[in-house]
Amino acid sequence: MYTLYSRPGSGGFVVEVALTMAGAPYEIVRVEKASPPAGYEKLSPLRQVPALTLPDGRTITESAAICLLLQETYPQVGIGPAAGTQDRPEFLRWMFFLSSMLYPTLMRFFFCERSTTDARGLEAVKQAAIVEADRGFQVVDEALSGRDWLAGGQKSIADVYLAMLAHWHPVADRPRDEWTNIVRVCEVLKRDPLVAKLNEVHRFW
Numbered sequence: 001m002y003t004l005y006s007r008p009g010s011g012g013f014v015v016e017v018a019l020t021m022a023g024a025p026y027e028i029v030r031v032e033k034a035s036p037p038a039g040y041e042k043l044s045p046l047r048q049v050p051a052l053t054l055p056d057g058r059t060i061t062e063s064a065a066i067c068l069l070l071q072e073t074y075p076q077v078g079i080g081p082a083a084g085t086q087d088r089p090e091f092l093r094w095m096f097f098l099s100s101m102l103y104p105t106l107m108r109f110f111f112c113e114r115s116t117t118d119a120r121g122l123e124a125v126k127q128a129a130i131v132e133a134d135r136g137f138q139v140v141d142e143a144l145s146g147r148d149w150l151a152g153g154q155k156s157i158a159d160v161y162l163a164m165l166a167h168w169h170p171v172a173d174r175p176r177d178e179w180t181n182i183v184r185v186c187e188v189l190k191r192d193p194l195v196a197k198l199n200e201v202h203r204f205w
């Protein structure tokens, strides 16, 4: 049994999609931002979600690492291309681009007070975060030009990860209209029954 620490609208969404694709047994512990469970920092030192307790009792954080681990554990369910296959390098590239470039840039907007000691500088931090996030989304949008999915010919958890991040965009709460390729991928994912079902709780769209 896996235990997923999460809350609606958070990065726990992409892990929940991966666990559900895998058909893995899991329970969800809801972690409120303002009041995480006592001792939660022992599981997630930054007190962030998602965190995943594995069947052997260890807990790991980092959404991309968790998704890659689930892909390795359940290689046949379409979470992503397996190690050694043609599409694996792109899968890894985009998983890390999303988690190491776009995710923290978006969080810089929402937690702007962590990026300056100058209270008068908060708005500038937010505006710079939007510009930088837009730069990242533009890169992804161009990469999707002429192709259906981020990693090769098949949908993967990287596409779900992208849709989640795109709906955190602080200006529109959705991908900007000009990112037509990202919008297209999101529209297809919205019709995916599994993604749509989990979105009923997470409400990204």
Ligand SMILES: N[C@@H](CCC(=O)N[C@@H](CS)C(=O)NCC(=O)O)C(=O)O
Pocket: 009, 010, 011, 012, 033, 046, 047, 048, 049, 050, 061, 062, 063, 064, 099, 103, 107, 111
């Ligand atoms: N690098 C982490 C980032 C996780 C993260 O920033 N989670 C947000 C929710 S989407 C959070 O819990 N923020 C609360 C905080 O940072 O205090 C990951 O990829 O899992």
